[in-house]
Amino acid sequence: MTIKLQAITVQGFRAYLAPQSFDLRPGKSLAIFAPNAKGKSSLVDAIEVFFSETGSLVRLGAKKSDTKAGPEALEHVLAEKKKIVPSIGLVFRNPPAAEYGEERQIKRPPAARPKIATDILKGCKHDFVVRGHELRSFVETQTPEERYTEVSKWFGLTPLVTAQKNLRTLRKKVTEMADDDKVLVARSADISKATVGGVTSLEEADIIKWINDVLLAALDKTIALGSLKRDDPGYLSIVEKKRIEDDALGLTALDELLTALRTVVDEKDGAVVGRARDFRAAITTLESAQESETNERAAAEKSIFAKIWLEAQDVLSNGALTLEQCPVCETPFGETPHGSRRAVSASVGQHLALLAAYRESVETLRKARAAAEHAHVQLKAAIGSLERLLKAGKYQTELAGLESYFIAVEAWKPADAPVDDTSVLPLLQGLRDKASGSAEAIRERQGEATFAGAIVKLNELRRIADSICEGKLERDELRKISEALECTVQRIDRDIAGHVASLLDGLRDEINRIYAKIQGGAAVKVGLESPDPEAKGKLKLGLVIDFADNRKGVNPAGYLSDSQVHTIALSLRLAAIKLFNPSFPFVVLDDVVTSYDSDHRKALAAAMAEEFAGFQFVLVTHDERFFRYLKEHMLAGEWLFRQITEMENEFGPRYMDHKIADEVIDTKLSKGESAANEIRQAEEEWLLAKAREFGISLRIRDVDKPYAYDRGEVATGIASFLKGLKIDTPILPGFSNPLWTSLQAGEVENFGSHFQDNPNATGSAGDEQKRWTEFKQFRELFKCKCGSARFKRPKVGVTKPLCHKCETPFAFQDPNGAA
Amino acid sequence: MTPQDPAAEQVAAQFGSPGLNAASVLAATVEKEKARKDTDLELIESLESTILRADAPDSVWEQTVAAIKKLALSRAKSRMENS
Numbered sequence: 050m051t052i053k054l055q056a057i058t059v060q061g062f063r064a065y066l067a068p069q070s071f072d073l074r075p076g077k078s079l080a081i082f083a084p085n086a087k088g089k090s091s092l093v094d095a096i097e098v099f100f101s102e103t104g105s106l107v108r109l110g111a112k113k114s115d116t117k118a119g120p121e122a123l124e125h126v127l128a129e130k131k132k133i134v135p136s137i138g139l140v141f142r143n144p145p146a147a148e149y150g151e152e153r154q155i156k157r158p159p160a161a162r163p164k165i166a167t168d169i170l171k172g173c174k175h176d177f178v179v180r181g182h183e184l185r186s187f188v189e190t191q192t193p194e195e196r197y198t199e200v201s202k203w204f205g206l207t208p209l210v211t212a213q214k215n216l217r218t219l220r221k222k223v224t225e226m227a228d229d230d231k232v233l234v235a236r237s238a239d240i241s242k243a244t245v246g247g248v249t250s251l252e253e254a255d256i257i258k259w260i261n262d263v264l265l266a267a268l269d270k271t272i273a274l275g276s277l278k279r280d281d282p283g284y285l286s287i288v289e290k291k292r293i294e295d296d297a298l299g300l301t302a303l304d305e306l307l308t309a310l311r312t313v314v315d316e317k318d319g320a321v322v323g324r325a326r327d328f329r330a331a332i333t334t335l336e337s338a339q340e341s342e343t344n345e346r347a348a349a350e351k352s353i354f355a356k357i358w359l360e361a362q363d364v365l366s367n368g369a370l371t372l373e374q375c376p377v378c379e380t381p382f383g384e385t386p387h388g389s390r391r392a393v394s395a396s397v398g399q400h401l402a403l404l405a406a407y408r409e410s411v412e413t414l415r416k417a418r419a420a421a422e423h424a425h426v427q428l429k430a431a432i433g434s435l436e437r438l439l440k441a442g443k444y445q446t447e448l449a450g451l452e453s454y455f456i457a458v459e460a461w462k463p464a465d466a467p468v469d470d471t472s473v474l475p476l477l478q479g480l481r482d483k484a485s486g487s488a489e490a491i492r493e494r495q496g497e498a499t500f501a502g503a504i505v506k507l508n509e510l511r512r513i514a515d516s517i518c519e520g521k522l523e524r525d526e527l528r529k530i531s532e533a534l535e536c537t538v539q540r541i542d543r544d545i546a547g548h549v550a551s552l553l554d555g556l557r558d559e560i561n562r563i564y565a566k567i568q569g570g571a572a573v574k575v576g577l578e579s580p581d582p583e584a585k586g587k588l589k590l591g592l593v594i595d596f597a598d599n600r601k602g603v604n605p606a607g608y609l610s611d612s613q614v615h616t617i618a619l620s621l622r623l624a625a626i627k628l629f630n631p632s633f634p635f636v637v638l639d640d641v642v643t644s645y646d647s648d649h650r651k652a653l654a655a656a657m658a659e660e661f662a663g664f665q666f667v668l669v670t671h672d673e674r675f676f677r678y679l680k681e682h683m684l685a686g687e688w689l690f691r692q693i694t695e696m697e698n699e700f701g702p703r704y705m706d707h708k709i710a711d712e713v714i715d716t717k718l719s720k721g722e723s724a725a726n727e728i729r730q731a732e733e734e735w736l737l738a739k740a741r742e743f744g745i746s747l748r749i750r751d752v753d754k755p756y757a758y759d760r761g762e763v764a765t766g767i768a769s770f771l772k773g774l775k776i777d778t779p780i781l782p783g784f785s786n787p788l789w790t791s792l793q794a795g796e797v798e799n800f801g802s803h804f805q806d807n808p809n810a811t812g813s814a815g816d817e818q819k820r821w822t823e824f825k826q827f828r829e830l831f832k833c834k835c836g837s838a839r840f841k842r843p844k845v846g847v848t849k850p851l852c853h854k855c856e857t858p859f860a861f862q863d864p865n866g867a868a
Numbered sequence: 869m870t871p872q873d874p875a876a877e878q879v880a881a882q883f884g885s886p887g888l889n890a891a892s893v894l895a896a897t898v899e900k901e902k903a904r905k906d907t908d909l910e911l912i913e914s915l916e917s918t919i920l921r922a923d924a925p926d927s928v929w930e931q932t933v934a935a936i937k938k939l940a941l942s943r944a945k946s947r948m949e950n951s
Contacts, residue, residue, distance in 0.1 A: 208890040209897075215919035215928070223936055515948070522944035530940060533908040537901060537915075544897045 052143045052169060052633045053665055055150070059095045061128035061135030062155060064088025065701040068133075073689060076142070078666040080683075082676035083693030088702035089669040093639040095137040096667060097178050098123060100166045104159025123155045127699065141165060172632035175625040181640035184618040193589035200621075201549070209545045216541060220534040227527035232520045239513045243506070251517050253277060256510055264506055267498050277511045284507065291500035298495070302442060303488040309435040310481040313428070314474055324428040325470055325477070328458070331417070331424035332467040338417035342410040349400075349407035358397045365394035418463050428458055447480050559624035560617070566656040567616045567649060573609070575617050576602065612644045619653075627661065634664040642675045650675040654682055694733070695726055703730065711825070718818050728821050732788060735828060736763040743850045743859075744842035745770045764791040774849055779830070779861055786823035830862045894920065914939055 053076030060068035065088065071079055083089040097106055109122055124135045140150030151163035183199075191199060201210040233251055240248050240256065247259045253276075261273045265283075269290065274283035295301040314323040364376045372390060374381045382390045432455050439448045454473040461468055492501070557576065565572040574595040594617075595601040596608040605614050619641055626636055642650050650672065657666065670676055680690045695703040714731060717724040745766045768791065771778060778793045832838050839853035849858035898920050902912050912920075918932040 206890050209894055212894055212920050215932075216915075219915075219919060219932060219936070222933060226933075226937065226940075518948055519941075519944050522947050523940050526940035526943040526947075527936070530908070530911055530936060533911055537907070537912065540901060540904075541897055544900070545893070548893060 051631075051663070052141050052635075054139060054635060054667075055142050055148055056138075056140040057092065057095065058138035058152075059092065059136075061125045061131075061133040062098075062123060062137055063091035063094050063125065064696060065091055065095075066125045066127055066131065066133060066698070067700050069701060071689065071691070073665075074142075076665055077686075078664075078683070078688045079668065079691070080666070080676060080679050080688060081669045081691050081693065082673055083669070083671060083696075083702065085671050087693045087696040089671070089693055090639055091702070093178060093180070093637055093667065093669055094123075096139070096637055098155070099137045099139050099153050099163065100170060102162055104153070104155070104162065121157070125701075139163075139165075141169070169633050172630070174629035175622075177626050177630060177633070177635050178637040179619070179622045179626075179639065179641060181638075181643050184615055184622070184641060197589055206545075206549065206552075209548070213538070213542060213545055216534060216538045220531055220538060223527055223531045223534060227524050227531055233517060233524075236513055236517045236520065240510070240517075243509055243513060251521070253514055253518070256514055260507065260510065264503055268500060268503060274507075277507075277514050279511075287500055287503055287507070291504055294495075294500050298491050300488055300491055300501075302438070303484055303491070306435075306438045306442060307481065307484050307488065309431065309438050310477060310484065312431040313435055314477045314481070316478075321474065324424065324431045325474060328421075328424040328428040329467060329470060331421040335414075335417040335421040335463065336467070338410070338414040342407075342414040345403075345407040345410040349403040358400055362394065362397045362401065365390060365397060421463060425458070425461060432458055444480070447476065450476050555628065556621065556624050559628055560620045563620040563623050563656055563660055564616055566660060567620065567652045568613060569648070569652055573605075573613075575605075575620070578602070612646070612649060615644045616649070623656075623661070627664075634661075636661070636664055636666050638666060638668045638670075640670055640672075642670060642672050645672075645675075647674065651678060654679050658683065694730060697726070714821055718821060723817065724821070725817055728817060728824065732824060733763070735824075736767065736788075739831065739840075740766055742840040742842070742853075743767065743770055764788050768792045768794070776849070776860065781827075784823060784826070786820060786827060788824065789827050831859075832862055833857055833859070834862070910939060911936075 053073075055074050055076065056070060056072050057079075058068060058070045059065040071092075073079055081089050081092060094106055098104060101107075105123065125133070127133075128135045135155035136152050137155075138150060138152040140148050142148045149165060151165045153163050153166075154160050198207075198210060201207055237249065237251055240251070244256070244259050244263070247263055248255050257274050257277065261283075265272050265274070265287070272283055272286050272290070275281050278284070292301065295304070312324060314321065314325050316322065358377075361375070361377050364370060364372065372382070375385060375393060382388070382393060385393055387393045387396055436448070436451075436455060439445075439451075451473060454468065454470060457468045492499075495501075560575055561572070564575055576593045576595070578593055593602045594605045594608065596603050596605075600608065605617060609617075623636065627634075642653060645653065654675070657664075668679070676690070676692070679688070692705040693702040694705050697703055711731070714724045714727045717727065740763050768778070771792070778789070780793070781789070828838075833840070833852035833855060834857060835852060835855040837852050837854035840850040840859055841853050843850055843858075849860075851858060898912065898916050901907055902909060902916075914935045915932065918928050918935055921928075
């Protein structure tokens with residue numbers, strides 16, 4: 050069985066403000082006719098949004114909230130003011146199951162897609178909403194690349210095409226990255242700066258040559274580098290020369306002493322750091338932890354029965370248990386010092402909390418003690434090194450000042466007070482500054498041409514050379530990745546192209562059947578050419594025809610008319626829906642006959658009836674002739690035809706069968722508001738009803754006339770009918786109603802005065818009131834003597850319409866009585 | 869041919885799951901690519917978690933380019949270490 054749409058309800062959405070429903074039971078198709086800008090496409094929009102994953106329309110986009118052109122555009126502009134919740138409700142039935150429906154509210158952020166829509170779409174591979182404007186752009190403006198994207202969307206292949214495009218774009222980006230030489234240009238500048246313009250290339254050989262010819266030649270011409278590696282014999286030789294150089298100058302000893310001093314005490318960001326300071330901080334933390342542990346121990350002293358209390362608390366706090374006495378000591382609660390079960394329970398809780406705090410302080414103390422011991426070991430090691438270096442050097446005076454501190458540190462134990470370092474730290478800092486100053490002075494005397502300086506320069510050049518090497522290898526790897534991507538792209542393209550080709554093959558026959566049905570005669574053979582998997586350029590979909598024996602596989606745009614190409618696109622969509630949506634035979638057609646002449650409109654209607662039996666359509670059109678043709682030829686029981694007559698911003702589209710009550714007009718006029726549109730509609734409704742009752746055949750107008758009936762035309766029809774029956778329209782003194790005049794003269798009413806064709810144009814309030822009063826008066830003249838306002842068509846042998854109630858032949862009422 | 873026609877059902881079956889299920893097709897294509905001997909597996913796995921996903925988010929490009937750069941850099945470093 051297949052799913053059928055049973056009803057649509059829309060409110061606060063697009064053109065629809067007030068709630069409006071369309072009952073399509075048991076699965077009727079729906080055709081709506083309206084001129085442009087009357088809200089007919091809003092119903093198509095409602096269906097699209099109901100099924101949309103993003104809760105929006107494709108043409109609006111989902112991410113344009115900043116421009117108010119996104120989801121905001123879905124809400125009727127007055128919905129918020131009128132407190133109408135914008136929503137779309139659809140009801141479905143899949144016989145023999147019962148009806149099921151869901152509502153989708155228009156929200157920001159959008160509400161999730163209704164489950165029913167998701168379920169239906171699972172068996173629905175092709176987008177069933179066909180918009181005329183999309184078809185036109187498909188054939189008229191889209192490039193083969195865009196067409197491929199579009200067709201892929203129709204077939205639900207978008208993720209594949211996106212992947213294809215992404216791979217292609219990525220390959221391009223990777224190639225660009227591989228060709229990007231910004232990093233290497235920067236490194237080249239670094240090399241040039243480091244060699245004072247001596248090297249401008251990125252070649253390692255040039256760098257080594259400069260080091261040997263310029264840097265090392267000035268120091269020792271017997272040393273030369275073979276490479277920039279750290280184990281290069283030349284480099285190792287330089288390192289050894291530097292050590293000898295440092296030893297000779299005393300720099301080695303000074304550097305060692307400085308390192309030892311800085312380990313014990315140093316400065317960083319304005320703060321004193323080093324192991325002496327770490328030790329002092331660790332002891333301070335330890336003291337604090339000891340004090341805290343002592344306090345917590347005292348507080349928890351009485352809480353030694355933790356385990357018993359813990360179990361007692363569980364029992365005491367269990368409201369389900371009836372207890373009269375303490376579960377531990379069996380003392381009745383009333384006789385305990387706390388006096389009640391609740392107070393005993395609270396006391397136990399307090400004790401347990403104290404125990405928890407104590408446990409925490411013990412753990413903190415353990416950690417602080419371990420940290421202090423660690424800091425002590427570290428400081429002792431540093432002091433040992435420092436003491437050895439001071440003894441080896443000529444620092445006996447300084448050593449004497451430090452000895453008592455060294456002894457105190459060595460002897461310190463965790464229970465002891467902190468070692469006083471207040472006088473020692475300045476001494477150590479002074480010693481450090483002195484050693485540092487001596488080293489600096491020696492280096493200054495040495496000048497730049499030293500092995501130490503050469504090593505610094507070599508290290509700098511090595512870093513730059515490494516960066517260059519890394520950059521070159523990265524580019525090389527990117528090129529390899531680009532090549533690998535190229536191969537992957539081609540293989541994936543081939544896979545996807547094969548898939549697309551199989552889809553297109555399956556569709557081709559169906560497209561041609563539908564196309565031939567609509568175009569008739571000797572329709573050309575339509576073909577869709579799959580993208581060439583070997584093509585490395587953009588993905589294209591060829592739309593071709595076999596126009597003649599010597600014009601096969603040619604572009605239709607060069608040979609076919611606009612409507613023929615339009616038919617190709619429409620056939621493609623309809624064929625895809627027919628083949629790919631078997632569980633939901635449903636098609637929405639939004640203005641798809643714009644470019645068709647009368648024969649093509651008829652052919653499309655015939656194709657819908659013959660090729661799509663069992664399908665349900667929702668069709669909107671502004672082509673009245675197509676609408677009327679469908680109305681005449683489609684089975685009435687299977688279709689619902691609705692015609693929008695007006696578009697009211699404060700209501701929504703007004704349909705032809707929407708009756709305007711006299712009260713609505715009377716109320717508006719009494720408030721001083723314009724009721725021109727309502728009066729127009731009331732007149733039309735009354736005239737059409739009367740024409741139907743009388744069985745009047747209206748003359749079919751020329752095709753170049755405006756789209757709609759107008760009341761003058763209907764009035765003329767009634768006038769001709771009455772004249773044929775020799776029933777004169779009475780003359781009413783002072784009565785100037787244009788409709789009445791039209792009836793008398795048998796001419797189309799001239800609307801040029803104040804009831805213009807523009808529905809927004811109005812006459813003065815007085816004019817409107819006068820016209821409405823007169824209309825109601827002459828309406829009375831059409832009543833039967835029995836008071837009935839309804840007539841029916843004449844019977845055989847009777848020429849005049851008969852009263853629906855008493856079957857008296859029609860005659861005008863006495864005008865004097867009516868007046 | 870109506871939706872209930874055997875021909876329609878045949879076509880529907882042909883193009884039904886996974887024929888028109890783009891995500892499945894994409895996943896199968898990627899798997900096929902990974903199974904090849906000459907495929908850069910590391911590259912494909914990197915793309916599998918970025919652009920070769922049917923539900924790839926909008927931020928996919930940033931991730932993809934970063935992943936490719938990271939891959940190229942790690943290979944370059946590895947070659948430097950081994951040289």
